[in-house]
Amino acid sequence: MMLAGAEIVEKGSVAFKTDDAGNSEAIISSGPSQSQAKGLTKVPTKEPVDIQFTNITCTVSLGINKGSKQILHGVNGRLRPNQLIAIMGPSGAGKSTLLDVLSGYRVTGVGGAIFINGRGRIMKRFKKMSCYIQQDDRLQGLLTVNENMTLAADLKLPTDMDKYEKGEVIEDILTNLGLYEHMNTRGAQLSGGQRKRLSIALELINNPLVMFLDEPTTGLDSSSCTQVVQLCRSLAHQGRTIVCTVHQPSASLFALFDQVYVLAAGRCLYQGTTRKLVPYLEEAGIPCPIYHNPADYVIELACGEYGEDKMSLLTDKAENGKAQTWLDSSESIPTMESLRKQYPLSVLKEQDTGPGSEETSQWNQLSVLIKRGFLKAKRDPTMTHLRLAVNVVVGVMLGSLFINAGNEGSRVLENYNLLFAILMHHMMSPMMLTILTFPSEMSILLKEHFNRWYSLGSYYTSITLVDLPISIVSCTIFSVIVYAMSSQPLDISRFGMFLAISVYTVLVAQSFGLMIGAVFNVVNGTFLGPTLSVPMMMFAGFGVTLRDLPPYLYWGSYVSYLRYGLEGYIGAIYGLDRPKLDCNEAKYCHYRQPRTFLKDIAMSPNMFWWDIIALTVTLFVLRTAAFLLLKWKLSAVR
Ligand SMILES: Nc1ncnc2c1ncn2[C@@H]1O[C@H](COP(=O)(O)OP(=O)(O)OP(=O)(O)O)[C@@H](O)[C@H]1O
Numbered sequence: 001m002m003l004a005g006a007e008i009v010e011k012g013s014v015a016f017k018t019d020d021a022g023n024s025e026a027i028i029s030s031g032p033s034q035s036q037a038k039g040l041t042k043v044p045t046k047e048p049v050d051i052q053f054t055n056i057t058c059t060v061s062l063g064i065n066k067g068s069k070q071i072l073h074g075v076n077g078r079l080r081p082n083q084l085i086a087i088m089g090p091s092g093a094g095k096s097t098l099l100d101v102l103s104g105y106r107v108t109g110v111g112g113a114i115f116i117n118g119r120g121r122i123m124k125r126f127k128k129m130s131c132y133i134q135q136d137d138r139l140q141g142l143l144t145v146n147e148n149m150t151l152a153a154d155l156k157l158p159t160d161m162d163k164y165e166k167g168e169v170i171e172d173i174l175t176n177l178g179l180y181e182h183m184n185t186r187g188a189q190l191s192g193g194q195r196k197r198l199s200i201a202l203e204l205i206n207n208p209l210v211m212f213l214d215e216p217t218t219g220l221d222s223s224s225c226t227q228v229v230q231l232c233r234s235l236a237h238q239g240r241t242i243v244c245t246v247h248q249p250s251a252s253l254f255a256l257f258d259q260v261y262v263l264a265a266g267r268c269l270y271q272g273t274t275r276k277l278v279p280y281l282e283e284a285g286i287p288c289p290i291y292h293n294p295a296d297y298v299i300e301l302a303c304g305e306y307g308e309d310k311m312s313l314l315t316d317k318a319e320n321g322k323a324q325t326w327l328d329s330s331e332s333i334p335t336m337e338s339l340r341k342q343y344p345l346s347v348l349k350e351q352d353t354g355p356g357s358e359e360t361s362q363w364n365q366l367s368v369l370i371k372r373g374f375l376k377a378k379r380d381p382t383m384t385h386l387r388l389a390v391n392v393v394v395g396v397m398l399g400s401l402f403i404n405a406g407n408e409g410s411r412v413l414e415n416y417n418l419l420f421a422i423l424m425h426h427m428m429s430p431m432m433l434t435i436l437t438f439p440s441e442m443s444i445l446l447k448e449h450f451n452r453w454y455s456l457g458s459y460y461t462s463i464t465l466v467d468l469p470i471s472i473v474s475c476t477i478f479s480v481i482v483y484a485m486s487s488q489p490l491d492i493s494r495f496g497m498f499l500a501i502s503v504y505t506v507l508v509a510q511s512f513g514l515m516i517g518a519v520f521n522v523v524n525g526t527f528l529g530p531t532l533s534v535p536m537m538m539f540a541g542f543g544v545t546l547r548d549l550p551p552y553l554y555w556g557s558y559v560s561y562l563r564y565g566l567e568g569y570i571g572a573i574y575g576l577d578r579p580k581l582d583c584n585e586a587k588y589c590h591y592r593q594p595r596t597f598l599k600d601i602a603m604s605p606n607m608f609w610w611d612i613i614a615l616t617v618t619l620f621v622l623r624t625a626a627f628l629l630l631k632w633k634l635s636a637v638r
Contacts, residue, residue: 047343048081048239049116049129049209051102052336054322056112058097058266071097073266074112076321079243080328081209084229084236084256087245088295089263090303095245096135096214098263100638102243103132103212105450107638118339124357125348130210131203131451135218137195138447140372141188142379145179145198146170148187149205154368155453156206156359173201177231193224197231203451204235206359211235213244222250229256254295258328261321264302269314272326280326284317286310358452365458373466383437384470387429391478394425399485406488406573409581412591416601418486419569420542423562425478426505427533430471434513435525442518442633449634456634460627471510475503488573497572497608504615505565511622518630536560541567547602561618567603568611574598575605 058072071094079085079102087095100106102114104123114121140148153166174180177197182190190198196216203211213232217225229244233256236242246253254260254274262270270280277294281287286306288297301310317323324330334342358365377384402418405411445459479499488498516525516532538544539556540563549557557563574594583589591597598605 047117047209049241050081050118050334050339051079051210051241052115052118053077053079053102054113054115056098056101056114057110058094058101058106059109059111061109068109071266072101074320075263075266075268076319077261077268077271078324078327078333079241080259080333081241082237082239083241083258083328084233085241085243085259085261086249086254086257087243087261087263088247088249088299088302089269090299091247092265093263093302094266095263097266099132099212099214099243099245103130105132105638115336117343118334118336119343126210127357127450127452129208130212131208132212132447133199133203133214133216134447135214136443137199138444139187139195139198139202140376140444142186142376143372144184144186145174145190145201146183147375148198148202149174151368151372152202152205152453154360155365159360159364169205173204176234177201177204178227191224193220193227196220196224196228200228200231200235209239210241211243213242215245215247217244217246217249217253222253225249225253226256229253233258248299249295251293251295254293260295262298262302264304264311264315267311267315268318268321269302269311270298270318270326271321271323273328276326280317284314286313358454362455362458365454366462369454369458369462370465373462377466377470383433387433387470388474388477390429391474392481394429395478395481396485398422398425399482402486404487406483406486407582408487409583409589409592412581412594412597415486415573416597418482419573420540420566422482422502423505423540423565423569424537426475426502426565427509427536427562428530430506430510431513431516431529431533432526434510435517435520435529436522438514438517439520439522439525445630446634446637456627456631460630464623467510468507471506472503475499475506478502489578491576494572494576498569500612501565501568501572501615504568504612504619505561508561508615508619508622511619511626514626515622515629518626518633536562539563540565541601541603545602561615564611564614564618567607568615570598570601570603571605571608571611575608578605 054076055074056072056076057070057074059068059070061068075098087098089095097106101110104121104126116122116126140151143151149170150166153170157166157169171180174183177200179194179197179201182194185194187195187198200211200213200216211232216228216232220228229249232242232244236258244257246257249257257274259273260270260277261268270277272280274294277298278288281294281298281301286301288294300306301314304311324333327333360368398418398421402414405415405418408415448454449456449459476499479495479502483495483498488494512532513525513529516529520528535556537560539549539553539560541549541557542562546554546557546563574597578594580592581589581594583592591600594605
C-alpha cells in the first residue's frame with residue numbers, strides 16, 4: 001500500500017508522490033532529451049479535436065466455417081485535445097485494433113459510434129485532420145531525409161506555396177525533431193529512433209490535429225523511447241490530440257503521458273490521467289505496492305496475474321471506459337451538446353469545401369510521384385542496375401550458346417529453341433522481380449494512401465510510366481546483343497518486329513507479376529508466379545504444336561500471351577517471305593526453305609499484327625485487373 005507522503009523515485013527521472021489526501025502525482029525531473037520539439041512555429045490554427053467513442057466493438061472472421069472472434073467488447077472513451085494519451089495493455093488486449101478503429105483504418109466488423117467535437121465522425125472530414133503512423137516505419141529507404149520531406153511537402157502542401165516556404169516548414173520540423181543534422185542520410189541508414197522521428201516528421205508536414213501512433217517506442221532503447229515520447233508530448237501540448245499504443249512503459253516514460261487508457265481482453269480497465277491511476281487502484285481496493293511501477297502493476301492486473309475477479313472489478317469501476325471522473329479536470333469536460341455549440345456547422349463548411357480526398361491535384365501527385373520513382377530507380381540496385389546487368393549477361397550467354405544460328409538452314413530448330421528461351425527470359429525476370437519487390441512497396445502505398453498523400457490512380461500511373469523506359473532500355477540492350485550474336489537477318493523492320501514483341505512480352509509479364517504481387521505476399525507469390533506460367537508455356541505452341549492441341553484445350557492457346565509472343569517472333573524472323581537460308585554447315589539441310597519449317601511447326605508467318613493486337617489487349621486487361629486488385633486489396637486489409 002502506498003503511504004501518504006511517500007515518494008518513489010525511479011531512475012532519477014520521475015517521482016510518484018502521494019499527498020495526505022491520497023492523490024498521487026508524477027513529478028518529472030530533468031531527465032534525458034527534454035530538448036526535442038521545443039515547439040513548431042507552424043502550430044495548429046484550427047480548433048482542437050475532442051474525440052468520444054461509445055460502445056465500440058470489433059469482430060474478425062477466422063475463416064470459412066471457423067466462426068468469428070470479438071476483439072473489442074463495447075469499449076467507451078474520451079480523448080481530449082492537448083493531451084498525450086497512451087493506450088496500454090498486455091499483448092493481445094486489442095490496443096492496435098482500437099487504434100485502427102479510432103483512426104478509421106479498420107472498418108470491417110466494427111460497431112459503435114465515434115464523435116468528433118460532438119458530431120458523428122465523417123470519415124472524409126476526419127481524414128483531413130488526422131494521420132496514422134503504423135508500428136513498422138514505412139519509409140523510402142533509398143531517399144535521404146531531405147528528399148523524403150521535400151517530396152512529402154510537394155504532395156501535402158498547397159501547390160501555390162513556393163519552394164522556400166516549403167523549405168521553411170521542413171527546416172522547422174526537422175530542427176524540432178532533431179533530424180536537421182541527418183538531412184542527407186538515406187532513410188535506410190537511419191537508426192530506429194531516427195526512423196520513427198522521420199515517420200512523425202513526414203506526417204507533421206500538413207499539420208494534423210490528431211495523430212495516432214502504433215507502438216512508437218517498440219524496438220527503441222530507453223533514451224530513444226524518451227525522445228520520441230517527449231516529442232509526442234510537446235506536439236500534443238501545442239493543441240493536438242495524440243494517441244499512442246505502448247506495451248509496458250518504464251515509470252519515467254509512463255509519467256510523460258497525460259492520460260492512459262488501459263485495455264484487458266478488449267475491455268477498458270481504466271481511463272484517466274497518469275497521476276490518478278494510483279488513487280484509482282487504491283479506491284478499487286487493489287492498491288499499487290510501494291516501489292512498484294504503477295504501469296507495470298496495472299498491466300499485471302490486466303494480464304489476470306492477480307485473478308480474473310480483479311479484472312472484472314476494474315472493468316466495472318471504469319464502466320468499460322464510460323467513467324470520466326479520472327480524466328483531467330473531469331468536472332469541466334464539455335458535453336457533446338456544448339461541443340456542437342462551440343464548433344457550429346458553419347465552421348466546418350470551410351474544411352468541407354477544401355481540396356478533395358488528397359491535398360493536391362492529380363497532376364501534381366503524378367508529377368511528384370514520377371520524380372520520386374525516377375530518383376528511386378536511379379539508386380535501386382535491384383530494379384534498375386541488376387535488371388540492366390542481367391539483360392546484358394543473359395544476352396551474351398544466349399548469344400554465345402546460339403552463335404550464328406539465325407541464318408543457318410541446318411540450325412533452324414536450334415534457332416527456334418533460342419526464340420523460346422528469349423521468350424522465357426522476358427517472361428520470368430520482370431515477373432519475378434515484380435513479385436519479389438512489390439509487396440514491400442505495398443506497405444508504403446497503404447500508409448501513404450491512407451494518409452491522403454495521393455490517389456491510387458496517380459500512384460498506379462506513375463509506376464507504369466517510370467517503369468516503361470527502364471523496360472524498353474533493358475529490352476533493347478538484350479535484343480541488340482542476342483540478335484547480333486545469333487546472326488538473325490540484318491533487316492531493320494525484322495529487328496523492329498522482334499523488339500516490339502520482346503517489349504510487349506516484358507510488359508505483359510510484369511503486369512502479371514503486379515497482379516500477383518498486389519494480392520499475395522512474397523512467399524505465396526514466388527510459388528504462384530512460376531506455377532501459373534507453366535500452362536502459358538504449354539499453350540504457347542512450342543512443345544505441342546497448335547495443330548496438335550486437343551480441341552477441348554484449344555482455348556488455352558488464345559489466353560496464353562506466350563503463344564502470341566512466339567508466333568510474333570516467328571513472323572519477325574521467318575515471315576515477310578524470307579528467302580532460302582544458307583546451308584554452309586551441313587550436307588543435309590531440311591529447313592533450307594523457311595516455308596517447310598513454318599509448315600512443320602504449324603505457325604503462320606503472317607500473324608504478326610494480330611499478335612500485336614492480342615498482346616495489346618492482354619496488356620490492357622492485365623493492367624486493369626492489377627489496378628482493380630490493388631484497389632480491392634487497399635480496402636480488404638481494412
Ligand atoms: N485479423 C485478425 N484475425 C484474427 N485475429 C485477430 C485479427 N486481428 C487481431 N486479432 C487478434 O485480436 C487480438 C488483439 O490484437 P491486437 O493486435 O489489437 O493486440 P495488441 O494489444 O495490439 O497486441 P500487441 O501489443 O501484441 O501488438 C489478438 O489476440 C489478435 O490475435
